Amino acid sequence: MQAAALEWMFDGVWDRSEHYAKRPERSERPILLAENITVKFGEIVAVDNVTVNVRQGELLAIIGPNGAGKTSLLNVISGFYKPVAGRVVFKGQDISRMPPHKRVELGISRTFQHSQLFLGMTVLDNIIVGLFPWRRTNTLAAAFWLRSARKWEEWARESVEHVIDLLELHEYRYRVVGSLSPGLQKRVDLARALVQNPEVVLMDEPMAGLTREEKEDLARAIIEVHETQGTTFVMVEHDLEVVTDIADRIIVMDSGRVIAEGEPEEVVHNPRVIHAYVGG
């Protein structure tokens, strides 16, 4: 008893496998379900009774014109918005009432349309902060830099180095993110999500504002993670070209509703989609 208490105080136990749990195989089974979601801002209905079913291991894209409610839907899934109606289910568990940081701990990470990095911090620190839910030190251990704190730091650095390798951020490690280009900032944003080793990554317009080259780099990285680790991606995107290239499945939204759903090829040729994009 006493030994356990001491261990908790001074030398938190850290099991690596906890963080690197093995992913299940890709399947038709839904991993994430957003059901009958409605979001309102005052009188404006941003999302109107939308149901989205995300399957295990897929790369799902949500597209649609501006104001279609895509980002709002993402915000509901990540817990930032409270929907007026509907629920969010992750791996069979209703997470509708869970605060955002808890959802991250469960395995839902996200990136942002406009850089939401911590601008005063270095790239390294920005990514490490993503590991906050998995910290295994308490305040006292941190204050005296006890073994648990040191070991955790090393573990965290290894994890970070892994994503730095993956996203080729080596030379920017010690740069303050405020001084980086938008493209690099997006990469850091993704790195921060990936270091959490999530089961589902929600991406909000990852390609917006990037050069063609940057888009290709980013797409390659996403595909690599998707294929090697079996991570599920839900991507809100504007750029149809990228989406049709990499998505397994596409959902099209307009004016807060889902207007089409299916394989990239069939969706792109759906007349309602063409109408919404071109005619709308």
Added chain:
Amino acid sequence: MPAGVFKETYGEEIAIFRYPIHYAGAALGLLFALMLPILVGPYYMLLAVSFLIFLVGTVGLNITVGLAGLISLAHAALMGMGAYVTAFLAEKGVNILVAIPVAGLSAAALAFILALPSFRLKGYYLAMASLAAQFIIEYIFALIDPDQYVPIPDEAKYLGGIYLGRGLPLYYTTLAITIVSILTAVNLGRSILGRAMKAVRDNDVAAEVVGINVYYVKAIAFTIGGFYAGLAGGLYALYSSGIGWEGFTLEGSIEYLGMVLIGGPGRIVWGSFLGVLLVRTGWTLLESTLADLIVSYVAAALKYLILGGMIAGFIIFEPEGLIAVLRRFKEYLRLWPYSY
């Protein structure tokens, strides 16, 4: 990063002393701190003691304000909490060296309660909540201390026959506690907790969404700040023959905030160091000089004008504080005479 230094482990990279110059600097600094009583007279030694006490308090506020970005106007009240707890325990016969950490903990507990509004509030609202808290605590002090003076019994200030309340023992005791405080503060700053605080400061909305329990981090930042304030209060009780609540008023809290904002918010050690050196100790010295030179009311008005002007000026022109100015000056010297 100086050339020719290579790190082999991640641990080395985030160590406090990373380069030989750090070791040399720390050793020299320590040597200076230890020899200070020899170098200066007893008055300056006591001034140094009061410098150290307020340094501990300011380091705490720098964690709350500088790292976590939570404006607190109740820091002097928290320091008062520490001082009163120490006085109470000393009265009960508890040794002051035991009482001081307890003072820190009780101030931390109070700070935790004060942090509750921060769960729902940010920025200006939090500043107002802490302002209200400052006045409420002041009021409670006035109720529990109707004589405006609580003596600290000398009997509590002994350690194995040595009286810690004055002279060298006072200086070295304060120095030791200050050094431990600073080291723990630095460790907290470089830990994941410290990084999470910075994240909350830079962008609390995003911090929540990327998995940081913002409430928890805010509460802990407030609590840690309170702990150091309480520690400073305890040290103050050691240094002083008695305490009165008039020493822990809003003016004290504003002065604390001024020390953080002028010195360098977010730079826990050096920012606080410069802030206290300039705003508190420097001012005391300047006041002593001015008092003989000019009419006293001008000097008195100057106190308000200069401190207020510096707080506003630094926020507008150099939000990173004096430390940033010094750093730029250092860079300039390093590159001199080639300015590029």
Added chain:
Amino acid sequence: MAQNTKYIALIVLVIVVVAAAAFMFFQKPGAGKEEAPEKLTVKIGVLTDETGPTSDVGISYAKGVLAALKYFNEKGITTKDGVKVELSWVKRDYAYNPTKAEEFYKEFRDKYGVIAVLGWGTADTEKLSDTIINDKIVYISASYSAKLTAKPYNFFVPPDYSTQACIAISWIASVKPGAKIALLYDHKVAYSRSPIDAIKAAAQQLGLEVVADVDLPLKATEADAERAVLQIVDKNPDYVWCGNTITSCSLAAKAMAKQGLNAIMISNVWGFDERSKDMIGPEGYGKAMGVSPFIYPAIARQQNIPGINLVLEAARAAGYSDTDVNLRFLQGFLSAWLLVQAIERVDSQALMDKGGEALKEVLEASCQGQAFDFQGLVAPARFCPGRHIASEQAYLVLLNENGEFELKGPQSAPEGIDCAQITIQAGG
């Protein structure tokens, strides 16, 4: 890791060596005795509040202190055995912040080696009252709390608050036996609470009735004052004791006039002075008075009290106009004068050997010996060991119907009741 250990070992070694050196360095042998020189310099610390919450009176008080120090210094001070003494003073404005007061006190003590401090209010005097015993530094202040009379190194010129209040009660009893008294004061402020127990005891003894005890905040608005007055109005008091400072006492006097309470308000020494005339206004004329151990300078000039000419001369010499010389100025002046008189009675050798302790001894020698005389401005002062109550005499100053200050008394403290002791025993 090994490298770290090496550094740590090095640092520990340095610490040990330096600490040892420091301790050795500080074990200095005691300074040798010197022969009495032609001229002695006495260092004095002056603590003032010229910017803080009590600066409205602190500024004038500080002027008085400085004028006196300058004046006597130029006039020449000699000790009992004829050695010339020069005063050298250091003044600091601590703005009523006890933390600052302590810092400055330590500067006085350790940097300048003062043997006496001319202090100011509750915040600094109370806080330093224990420290000065160890340091043997005489502390003369304007905080007249009864508690301080039992402290060996605290002195002040007038009687303590409790004795002053009892004098007022005794005056009431002599003017209107069986009068009803209501008490208005801030229940949480030490200065305001200090004389209350003594007042109640004295009133009982003298056959007066305390009919109300109501809280009046020190930081009051008209609303607060009126509420307090409304609470005593139907108790029909004949006299109202206001134990606060001038702002809230004058508001109380106004509220009494407004609510038609036909009673006379008597204020504590800090609650009433020359400014009361304007602050209370015509409606309160004839209804307000203050306890004052000191003769107001304006009245002193009318009555040709000898001491006032000295004060005016000093004020002019220091560059102040005659209008600067008000009650607070006088209080400051007298505090410094007491110190000067003590120096004039001390033996130069004792002063050099024992510093503040020698001053304390001559101050306390007045218990049986000659009293300190202030040429009629305040009653002569005697200090007995363990009981530093300078005198038991004070005036009552009435703001009469014509808006002029009228001196009543001097009145003595009631017989057979030790007001200071009551306060000390009550712990306030």
Added chain:
Amino acid sequence: MVEANILVGALFQGFVLGLIYALIALGFNIIYRVSKSINFAHPALILLVGYVALVVSRQNGIAAGLIISLAVAALAGLVLEKSLAKPLIGKPPVALIGATLGAFYVIRGVTFIVGRFEAAALPLQSTYYSLGLLKVSTNDLVSMAVTGAGLLGLILLHNKTRIGSAIRAVAEDAEGAAGYGLPVSRLMTLSWILAGLTGALGGLALSLKAQVNPYLDFYAIKAFAASILAGLDSIGGVVLGGLALGLVEQLASIVLEPYLPGIGGHIAFFFLLLILLVKPYGLFGTERIERI
């Protein structure tokens, strides 16, 4: 049981003080609307106004005191805007909080030079009138007139004039307002001057009710509580908040004073903390929607 005359007197005085709190709180409100931050220099401004009025009216009469102190407050508002608010546009609100805290001290210093922190009463002859249980003095009437005029003037300016609606637009959405060609920068300056003027009127009334003393700013800090009760963006709510605070103070004094001496003077802070804990955006204030 509390006697009727005490209750009537306290409620009336609470009402008069409530108007003063409301007017001072409106100063916070005006600044919040355009600068989205708290102006911590406002309490010091109240102090400055009190002393300027005192010093001037001693020499040249109360009317001159009134005019000069209004002018000084307007000037102070202008200087604060030009020196602090303008350079800090776009910075987080915390920056302006810190900067105005600095200004708080600077204005205190200036006040000290002006008035040496003496305690005195404004030279205004007081006459008393009796209305049954209630006694009213000239001070009460003048305070009510000054604060009432100030509040009414502001509400009219805000709701009925073009300047008022322009300021409202800037408060809602500064960028949008600029898009419609509104002189945003000039309107901001105007708002700060307006805040200074309301502060001056409130400060004058306060100087009558509490006399001029070095802790006048304490009452202005208490007015924070009034400004937050209804939410910082609702003008009508601020008036209600001020009145509520004035009454609560008096009632708390009567009821709780025997147990907690001096609670009346501090209840505002309990009030403030409670509101912030329970309903941080006030009773009528709107929660800002954040976007990412």
